[in-house]
Amino acid sequence: MKRLADLGLVTYERREYIELTPEGERAARRVLSRHQILTSFLSEVLMMPAEAAEADACAMEHHISDEAMDRMVRFFEFMRSCPNPEPGFLQRFHDCSIVNNELPECPHQCNLRKGLNQEETPLMSIADLKPGETGRVRQINTSGSIRQRLLDMGVLPDVDVRVERVAPSGDPIWIKLHGYQLSLRMNEARAVLVTEPP
């Protein structure tokens, strides 16, 4: 451990946690089989047949730069470890654009047409909901004090929000969540992206 630290590859403060320095992280990733990563990326993400993926990984691994490799690895890891903020994003990509040879430009339509992926309906904002409709929060697409206030009020991913009523002029709207009720202006409501709850 001491030797790794001297090489500047890890930092270890105190007893418990060991952290890789950026250099260390890159070194580790180089050590990890490039071949393996490229193969799984080609087959799992891009849905190539196993043999073709293997062959292409061979061809790529000797020419791809460290930088590109590093980024590809990050992307791949991100895809695998993190279903949020938009779960099923990769699934939709597969449904639409590669497996089915659809043009990738309009995943919503594609989704509806194929009827694949029943649980994943497209994102809309609670501003699009009509009184009486319910949505499950997926994303809060704003920043600063409005975002903080929404979070404080319990507008979080996976929470169901029901639009109770709309002011006479159509703005603001009145929503219900967790058993209490809030009003939001339209520009705030548009930032809360929801899907239809299952």
Added chain:
Amino acid sequence: MPERKTIRVALAGQPNAGKTSLFNGLTGAHQHVANYPGVTVEKREGHYDHDDRRYDLLDLPGTYSLSSFSPEERVAQDELLNNSPDVTVVVVDSTTLERSLTFLAQIMQLGANPVLALNMADEAEEAGQQLDLEQMQSLLGFPVVETVGNRAKGMTALREAVARAAANPVLRSRLVLGERMDRALEAVVDALAGTDLDSGGHVWTAVKLLMADPMFTDLLEAAGEPGRRALDVARNQREKLEADTGLDVALFVSERYYGFVDGLLKEVTRRAPRRDARAISDRIDRVITNRVLGIPFFLAAMFAVFWLTFTVGEIPMGWIEAGFKSLGLWIGGMWPAGSESPLKSLVVDGVIGGVGGVLVFLPNIVLLFAGLALLEDTGYMARAAFLVDSVMHRFGLHGKSFLPMVTGFGCTIPGIMGTRILENERDRLTTMLVLPLMSCGARLPIWMLLVPAFFAPPWRAPALWLIYAFGIAVALVLAKVLRRSILAGEEAPFVMELPPYRLPTLRGAVTKMAERSWLYVKKAGTVILAVSLVMWFATSYPKPATYQLDRDIHAGKVVVVTVKGKGAPAALAAARARAPKGTAVLTTNEAENRRKAEDLRYSTAGRLGRGMEPIIGPLGFDWKIGTALVGAFAAKEVFVSQMGIVYSMGEVSEESKGLRFTLARDYSPLTGISLIIFLLIATPCMATVAVTRRESGSWKWALLQFVGLTVIAYVISLLVFQIGSLLL
């Protein structure tokens, strides 16, 4: 026995959690309300004794979280972090525990020594919720009590809990936010150890740095090299956390707080509330706030408050006015009849008149706050804001600005005090600054004098209507301009809670009314009284040594006759017929009015009026109007009586036909319009200036309002008069 020190207790909680009623329950009358320096955030302090110990209580502003977006949030955070109170009572609404306990989580994270007050426990119980308090207490490691603030229940238990917490402080309430977060926090806290920031706040500072809170980032940037190093560490950790979790840290932390609350509630809930806890409230809303009945009901509610404040308020106002008048007469009677003693004038006209001028608004204020308490405590205020927000928002105002502005049509003073219902500082200041443009009741006598003087009968009603509409239009435009200029900034979130309907309690309403009235009398009243005295002096002094009238009498140009009773007109006519050519005949009354006019002309106000002539000339005004305008600063309606005095008509009212006739003779209708516009927009009365000073917490806003409105009035009147003169 060792010296027992005073224990400092802070009361923290989200808006609508009933903090203030708990505060009142704990301290009773021992409280003091002021503003935090430099902001319009109210600082409420008080104290109580328990077991021979004194507890100093500070009511923090209600905020939904401890962040640094609004002045309220900054104040609350700063008090807890830097003035670390011995005990922090966290007040939560028992009916929305899921949300309100996240605030407790933040207080725990900040490292405070908390006591949890589960307020509105009666409502939660009614909804069927049952909690295991013992279990909750042992899990949290600090006292938990149930309270009902608006009925002052659970106060003894709360006092005891505070005493217990003070005796056994929680050294470090540990909030587990998950391994990832803890690791990141630890790294940042380690880096903070190198800075000279107080170590007590390191964990909280670390949380805020991870959330990229601009206030804490600035704080560290100012802390030199170690600060910048800590910032770098925080940035690295933040990026790592976000890469690991795929969430930004603010969202991640919020989820963690909710996770903590969720876990806690699972452990302590014996019985969950029934689902229909809000059923009645929802049923009421289906009628009161629906698309058809919403607006009519809203207008009816606004009208009811207006009617209560002004129509009902007029009755006690009459008593107060009459009371001060007879008091003035009684005290004046101590001097020999006809005495011209300056002391008599000071006491009767200056002091008694001034105090009367302060107290005469009191019924309005008491009744307005009764109405406001009713609207707020029932929960209707939030619904009213919901209904009209879109209109108000278009002009940079808030839905809740509506009520204070409507109140302004009755009187600007209670209107400005009513802006207190607005939570956001910028909303409050904007509303306050434009409020004098709502044509108040004191301006009505002026319109009743001027409109008939300058408009033909068929045009009188539309003209009056136009005056009001013009005031509203200027107010809305000005609000928009303010929000684009000096009060610009990120818009405060409208994300607003709509609490269930509740029955208001008399205790709550009375406390609010008494507090507001007292604040008005004490804070604004002293300023109003002082300005009244100055105004009295300005209109009375200096006195002329000799009167032109006396010189004329001496020269034989004027003859004064005393006529009385039924035969007076005939006697006067006979005297006139007898008088030589070129000699005017006046009654004693008329002579007295002439002297008063000369007094006023000679006084400071008169001199000011004449001095103003070059400035107000381009608006079409002469020195007489100028003198009356100076008087109108004391109170708008004084304009009418001052005009009467300048024109030697003695005491006049707006009904005075003679004055109307004189005005129509001396001034063109264009001057009339220019004058109406000027009086509508300019010079809020001195009470307005004093109350704005008191409510905004600084002279800056009061002077800005005074100067700003006067300049705007001047410019508009100037344009109207000059362009009008060119066209006609």
